[in-house]
Amino acid sequence: MRKTIFITGASTGIGKETAKFFQSKGWNVVATMRNPEQETALKYLDNVFVTKLDVLNLDSINQAVTESIRKFGGIDVLVNNAGYGAYGPLESFPREKILRQFNTNVIGLLDVTRAVLPHFRANRKGIIINISSMGGRITFPLGSLYHGTKFAVEGISESLRYEVEEFGGRVKIVEPGAINTDFAGRSFDFHNDEKLEAYQNIVSKILSTFPKMLKNASQTNVVSKVIYKAVTDRSNQLRYMAGKDAKLFNLFNNFFGHNFIYKLNKRFFNL
Numbered sequence: 001m002r003k004t005i006f007i008t009g010a011s012t013g014i015g016k017e018t019a020k021f022f023q024s025k026g027w028n029v030v031a032t033m034r035n036p037e038q039e040t041a042l043k044y045l046d047n048v049f050v051t052k053l054d055v056l057n058l059d060s061i062n063q064a065v066t067e068s069i070r071k072f073g074g075i076d077v078l079v080n081n082a083g084y085g086a087y088g089p090l091e092s093f094p095r096e097k098i099l100r101q102f103n104t105n106v107i108g109l110l111d112v113t114r115a116v117l118p119h120f121r122a123n124r125k126g127i128i129i130n131i132s133s134m135g136g137r138i139t140f141p142l143g144s145l146y147h148g149t150k151f152a153v154e155g156i157s158e159s160l161r162y163e164v165e166e167f168g169g170r171v172k173i174v175e176p177g178a179i180n181t182d183f184a185g186r187s188f189d190f191h192n193d194e195k196l197e198a199y200q201n202i203v204s205k206i207l208s209t210f211p212k213m214l215k216n217a218s219q220t221n222v223v224s225k226v227i228y229k230a231v232t233d234r235s236n237q238l239r240y241m242a243g244k245d246a247k248l249f250n251l252f253n254n255f256f257g258h259n260f261i262y263k264l265n266k267r268f269f270n271l
Helices: 015-023 058-072 095-123 143-166 197-214 221-232 244-256 256-267
Strands: 004-007 026-031 048-052 077-080 084-085 127-131 170-176 188-190 239-241
Touching: 004 015, 004 058, 015 026, 015 221, 048 058, 058 095, 077 095, 084 095, 084 143, 095 127, 095 143, 095 188, 095 239, 127 143, 143 170, 170 197, 170 221, 170 244, 221 239, 244 256
Parallel strands: 004 026, 004 077, 026 048, 077 127, 084 188, 127 170, 170 239
Antiparallel strands: none
16 A cells, blocks of 8 residues: 655755655655645656645645545655745844744744644554754854754654654654755845944855855755655664765764864854
């Protein structure tokens, strides 16, 4: 019997690649996105259900979950992938953008998870895959909002695993490094206020150096393969890294600590 995976943020990047990868492995795939009418590839694949879901809209979340269960008879895996990245000096951000960052990456993830949990609990099984980032354990300059949300995802996942294990479920965290997606174009919001002169030096250096970080970014299929491993390895392993840079920074962090990462960043960004 085919298993079913439910993916948020499947219109592009990691979400779309994961949908295609699992479909190729014989899974039923629920590919959710804010604008499904614009999807031109996934909807033509067998056993793929493309449907609307906006993580900021509870009605769309509940409707997508209900329709997916009705179509495929159940959901076996939830992948919380939808994300948005806000970078820039904290002082420059209006409050509405701060709320958008946390509502999308944290509250939206919680709302989708809460919508699926009753189904998992009733079936006494289910896997939750939360897409975090290497930025969920280390930080880069000007990312206080983005990193704040990813650190939150890490903590939520660590604690939630105790709860879902009570009925046979599992929680996994996938931590990609720099990935070659259009994240920077579609889901990346760099905010700056040039009147805040004290921050302009760091803003200039970060903006000029970021492209160098992305030069050797991994392809999206690196992440989809790691997600597949997390889903199918039958283990209770919590964290899975995706990409050479994620593994390297994790090694540095584990052996040398946050102060080493801080000094490394200061040197890399010439701060």
